[in-house]
Amino acid sequence: MRTAYSVETVRTAERSLMARLPEGALMQRAAAGLAAACAQLLGRVYGSRVVLLVGSGDNGGDALYAGARLARRGAGVTAVLLAPDRTHPGGLAALRRAGGSVAGVGEAEELVQRADLVVDGIVGIGGKGGLRPDAARLAALSETSRAIVVAVDLPSGVEADSGEVRGAAVRADLTVTFGTHKPGLLIDPAREHAGSVRLVDIGLELPEKADLEALQHADVAALLPAPAAESDKYRRGVVGIAAGSARYPGAAVLAVAGALRGGAGAVRYVGPAGSAVIARFPETLVSDRGPAKAGRVQAWVVGPGAGDDAATVAEVLEADVPVLVDADGLRLADRETVRGRTAPTLMTPHAGEAAALLGVSREEVEGARLTAVRELAARYGATVLLKGSTTLVADPGGGPVRVNATGTPWLATAGSGDVLSGLAGSLLAARLSTRDAGSVAAYLHGLAGRYAANGAPAGAHDVANAIPQAWRDARGAASVRG
Ligand SMILES: NC(=O)C1=CN([C@@H]2O[C@H](COP(=O)(O)OP(=O)(O)OC[C@H]3O[C@@H](n4cnc5c(N)ncnc54)[C@H](OP(=O)(O)O)[C@@H]3O)[C@@H](O)[C@H]2O)[C@@H](O)CC1
Ligand SMILES: [K+]
Incomplete structure (x- = not known):
């Protein structure tokens, strides 16, 4: 698991470690790691021109200390000082001793x-x-x-937390x-400013509970449902998909496509697109009797392509099993009903849908994704998965927010969200928690998007088809490419 901690937690850990170490030891560890990374990027340090922008x-x-190390290896190092009389004195002396020079802000551009x-x-x-x-x-x-350009600790100008x-x-x-890692290094838009990120261990002892978590292959592998020898479809879980409309039958087909690859033992479809679903996926259990009478399920997905069918959304929200609400369902779901549910709810908006629910602009959500996902989770008393280039999953009671970065811009294609909701719903039926189901689904969906696209445009059905490959990959049964 990759974790990130807030500045406050880093400061506390830093204080307790500094108290046990000689003065300046932490900064030397940091500078040594920084200089090594710079040297690696330069290839040849001797004769290279290095400029330090120094606050x-x-x-x-x-x-400055890293610059001194590079200067000792023959680099020409110049430090541009933002505040010459308040510059770190030890660092500045070290740079000068190593033969580095100093310049003012006016000379920076050249x-x-x-x-x-x-x-x-x-x-x-x-x-x-x-x-x-x-x-x-x-x-x-x-x-x-x-x-x-190498940023020290964080790209200057981004909010760390x-x-x-x-x-x-x-x-x-x-x-x-x-x-x-600091949370900002893993969340857009700051993440885009960071480029690749290298973590230098300086010995900080951090608490078990992080502010942000990013699942890795091994974490996903441990969470994926695996059928036992005596499993039957009911023990593996049945996922109900209440989606699609006469106008949007495709949403139903794509949600079912995602659900069939998510580990549930069976997929039950309820709604007006039954014949389109059965034509494409004959293994689906299709019902036209409405969610309440459709037969047992262990989790529901409601909303993709639902149009204005508020009654179905309300009926699904009455079920005492985990419910995933997506797309039109997000607009149609009554907030107090969601808050009052005893079984967990997972809401999966993209930035535009989240903005509508919060009554702010889409740009505000995209610029402050962490605030938006936490706020929505608190308002609805539900787990919220906010889709985007870095997908976030937040629980209503707080705790570490999960961030997923496996996605690719090619995933921003019609129907891709329907596949994700089917997949996550299927994982819910296989008894993962809303947080795990959401974050594992985002992880696999992102990876599947990469396989499907492989550098070229792909349709949502291609993404669904690539989920098994992503699943095998996460389990270590296939090698990763791209
Ligand atoms: N944590 C650790 O374990 C370790 C931490 N280490 C390192 O220490 C760093 C933290 O250092 P830090 O505390 O001195 O703060 P830092 O980031 O240099 O900024 C403060 C200066 O910036 C200024 N300033 C503030 N806002 C500004 C703005 N908007 N625009 C312009 N200027 C602004 C502010 O000015 P002032 O407000 O005082 O006028 C002040 O002078 C950390 O990121 C890591 O690199 C490692 O060495 C070892 C282990
Ligand atoms: K910086």
């Missing part, structure tokens, strides 16, 4: 243009609010520079972060 805090100190590598030590976890004007100008240079970016921010090729 007045310890983030600048890290950059230096950056000629640099092979730019190190962003403007601000790290001590940054507050949007970058101040001088810092913002330096950050903007990183966007146009042809040099490799939320992943929000308010104004200018450094755009890095690599971020070298210390002790732990």
Whole structure:
């Protein structure tokens, strides 16, 4: 499991570790890791041109000590100081001893243009609010520079705890972060600014409960349902899909396509698209008697392609089994009814749907995804999966938010969400919790999207077809490509 911790938790861990170590030891560990990463990117350190963008805090100190290490190996290192009289004194002395030089902000543009590598030590976890004007100008240079840009701990200008970016921010090729990932490194839009992320272990002891978690193959493998020898379809779980309409039969077909690959023993379909579903998937149990009379299920999916069928949504929400609400269902579901349910509910909006539920703009949700997903989970008393380039899953009672980054932009295609809701519903029927079902489904769906697309456009049915490959891959039965 990859985890991320908030600045407050990092500060606490840092204090307790610093109390046990000689002064400056942590910064030396950080600088050593940073210098090693820079050297690797440069290939040849000797004779290379390195520019350090140095703010007045310890983030600048890290950059200066790393710069000193590179200068000792023959790099030409220049530090651009944002606040010359408040620069980290030890770091500055070390750079000077190693033969590095110092410049003012006015010289930055020319230096950056000629640099092979730019190190962003403007601000790290001590940054507050949007970058101040001088810092913002330096950050903007990183966007146009042809040099490799390495951010120290965080790209300056991004919010460490939320992943929000308010104004200018450094755009890095690599971020070298210390002790732990910070939430912002895993959530868009900040994640896009970070480039690849390398974690340098500096010995921080962190609490068991993280602020953010990202499942990896092994975590997914451990959560995937596996049928026992004596399993039958009812023990494996039956998932009910109440989706589609005369106008949108395709949503029903795609939700069923996802559900058939999600581990439930059987898929029951209820709604007006029964003949389209059965034509494509004859193994589906089709009923036209409405959700309450359709027979037993262990979980429901309601909403994809539902149009204005509020009655079906209300009927499904009365069932005392886990319910996944998606698409039109999100608009039609009564908030107090969802809050009053005793069985768990999983809501799966994209940013536009989340914005409508929260009464804000889509841009606000996309800019502050973590706040939005937590707020929705609290308002509805439900687990919420907010879809996007980094999908987030939050439980209503708080706890670590799950983030998934396996997706690909090609997944933004019609019907792809219907496949995801079927898949997640099937995992719910196989008795995963709403949090696990949502995050495992997002993981597999993202991976399946990559397999289906493989660098070219793919349809939602291709994504559904690729789920078994993603599943085998997560279980370690197939090798990963792309
Ligand atoms: N955690 C760990 O274990 C370890 C942490 N380490 C490192 O320490 C870093 C944290 O250092 P830090 O606490 O000194 O804060 P930092 O990020 O340098 O920023 C503060 C400075 O920035 C300024 N400033 C603030 N906002 C600004 C803005 N919007 N725009 C412009 N400027 C702004 C602010 O100015 P002031 O408000 O004081 O005027 C202040 O001078 C951390 O990220 C990591 O790199 C490693 O060395 C070792 C282990
Ligand atoms: K930085």
